[in-house]
Amino acid sequence: MRSVRLLFLGVAAAVAAGSAQSATPDARARDIFKQLIEINTTDTPAGSVTAAAEAAAARLRAAGFSPSDVQLLGPDPRKHNLVARYRGAGRRRPLLLVAHLDVVEARREDWTVDPFTLVEKDGFFYGRGTLDDKGMAASLLANLIRLKEERFTPDRDLILALTADEEGGNFNGVDWLLKNHRPLVDAELALNEGGSGQMNHGKYLVNEVQASEKVYQDFRLEVRNPGGHSSRPVRDNAIYHLSAALARLAQFDFPVNLSEVTRTCFERMAALQSDAKVAADMRAVAGAPTDMSAARRLSNASPFYNALMRTTCVATRLEGGHANNALPQLAAANVNCRILPGESPAAIKERLQQVLADAELTVTFVGQATPSAPSPLNPEVMRAVESITAAMWPGVVVVPVMAPGATDGLFLRNAGIPTYGVEGVFVEIDDNRSHGQDERVGVKQFFEEVEFQYRLIKSLSR
Numbered sequence: 001m002r003s004v005r006l007l008f009l010g011v012a013a014a015v016a017a018g019s020a021q022s023a024t025p026d027a028r029a030r031d032i033f034k035q036l037i038e039i040n041t042t043d044t045p046a047g048s049v050t051a052a053a054e055a056a057a058a059r060l061r062a063a064g065f066s067p068s069d070v071q072l073l074g075p076d077p078r079k080h081n082l083v084a085r086y087r088g089a090g091r092r093r094p095l096l097l098v099a100h101l102d103v104v105e106a107r108r109e110d111w112t113v114d115p116f117t118l119v120e121k122d123g124f125f126y127g128r129g130t131l132d133d134k135g136m137a138a139s140l141l142a143n144l145i146r147l148k149e150e151r152f153t154p155d156r157d158l159i160l161a162l163t164a165d166e167e168g169g170n171f172n173g174v175d176w177l178l179k180n181h182r183p184l185v186d187a188e189l190a191l192n193e194g195g196s197g198q199m200n201h202g203k204y205l206v207n208e209v210q211a212s213e214k215v216y217q218d219f220r221l222e223v224r225n226p227g228g229h230s231s232r233p234v235r236d237n238a239i240y241h242l243s244a245a246l247a248r249l250a251q252f253d254f255p256v257n258l259s260e261v262t263r264t265c266f267e268r269m270a271a272l273q274s275d276a277k278v279a280a281d282m283r284a285v286a287g288a289p290t291d292m293s294a295a296r297r298l299s300n301a302s303p304f305y306n307a308l309m310r311t312t313c314v315a316t317r318l319e320g321g322h323a324n325n326a327l328p329q330l331a332a333a334n335v336n337c338r339i340l341p342g343e344s345p346a347a348i349k350e351r352l353q354q355v356l357a358d359a360e361l362t363v364t365f366v367g368q369a370t371p372s373a374p375s376p377l378n379p380e381v382m383r384a385v386e387s388i389t390a391a392m393w394p395g396v397v398v399v400p401v402m403a404p405g406a407t408d409g410l411f412l413r414n415a416g417i418p419t420y421g422v423e424g425v426f427v428e429i430d431d432n433r434s435h436g437q438d439e440r441v442g443v444k445q446f447f448e449e450v451e452f453q454y455r456l457i458k459s460l461s462r
């Protein structure tokens with residue numbers, strides 16, 4: 001009796017200690033968020049992604065993940081990636097959850113608060129990485145711990161990859177993991193950053209699912225000429241050749257080429273337009289075949305709509321000549337292209353040469369673009385995002401998007417893992433401070449992100 005009673009007391013004490021440690025899901029998410037923000041993970045001597053990966057690993061082990069399922073890997077000791085596996089029933093191939101731990105440099109003197117302290121003020125969390133991408137990292141980590149605590153058995157393994165070098169550096173992150181540890185991160189599909197919620201003066205509008213990215217490619221245009229004395233000019237002048245060719249480029253548009261993602265994007269955006277003519281044009285370009293006069297009107301109305309519909313190439317830099325009194329021996333320009341996924345950089349180069357139409361002018365690649373295939377709009381993912389969005393934010397429209405820039409989704413998609421950028425965090429359309437000064441996320445919006453990710457992960461793994 002006595003021993004039973006003692007045993008009972010012991011259990012009660014253990015339960016009490018346990019519940020003191022395991023806070024509410026929100027408190028834990030906030031605590032993890034704070035810890036990650038306060039570890040400097042910039043690509044500078046003061047920064048260490050490894051320190052953040054280690055902190056995350058310690059939390060997973062404390063939550064009962066087997067140490068062999070929690071690994072730190074990477075070629076650079078300051079930039080280790082965390083890869084952790086939540087074992088499921090194995091009925092389907094894994095779901096990969098990706099967030100990067102590295103952040104863009106932030107200098108104390110440029111900010112009104114310390115970028116590496118989580119400051120809560122005026123309804124916001126301030127700190128470098130609050131939007132890009134430690135909110136997502138903290139959400140994913142906190143949710144795996146919560147699911148573990150709830151003894152949830154997913155129908156497939158969940159793989160968490162908290163990674164390095166998304167913001168630059170030497171490809172020690174997702175790219176390196178795919179090349180060197182493919183089985184560890186191999187999955188049927190991945191969730192990643194890249195699509196956020198958009199709000200306008202606090203009104204929630206759209207929840208983006210990023211399924212596609214444009215490809216960045218620079219070209220160098222060059223005209224060389226023997227030159228000579230400018231007191232005896234000739235018509236064959238390098239600057240004239242280049243400027244005439246650029247004037248032809250200025251008048252040129254690459255053909256409209258809509259994909260499943262951009263069609264659906266226009267179709268959904270149409271519902272949000274207050275201008276009925278714009279809405280009708282959006283529906284017309286989303287139709288098949290594309291209504292070309294509607295496409296022209298949308299292009300003229302907005303550089304953003306234009307960029308969604310076609311590859312763009314634009315002159316961004318010029319150089320030429322070597323003296324005020326000499327005929328130029330060189331005239332050169334940089335042309336920056338954002339190529340639609342599915343179009344080849346080589347074909348774009350060829351088209352540029354035709355448009356520039358000058359045999360004296362050479363066009364060469366600057367750097368090597370990494371082409372990126374769009375992810376097909378996975379119906380299970382779209383349905384899950386739509387129903388969770390409807391439940392959490394009634395009236396908000398889910399819009400698949402193509403990003404004009406690139407994330408790690410590029411490497412995942414090229415490795416054959418369809419990737420969806422969906423964060424569930426709402427940000428003011430005109431006040432997104434990713435990479436900028438006083439980066440911040442709404443307190444309410446951060447906790448919504450945590451809840452959204454929790455529901456989404458569960459929905460895609462049962």
Ligand SMILES: [Zn+2]
Pocket residue numbers: 100132133166193
């Ligand atoms: Zn990012």
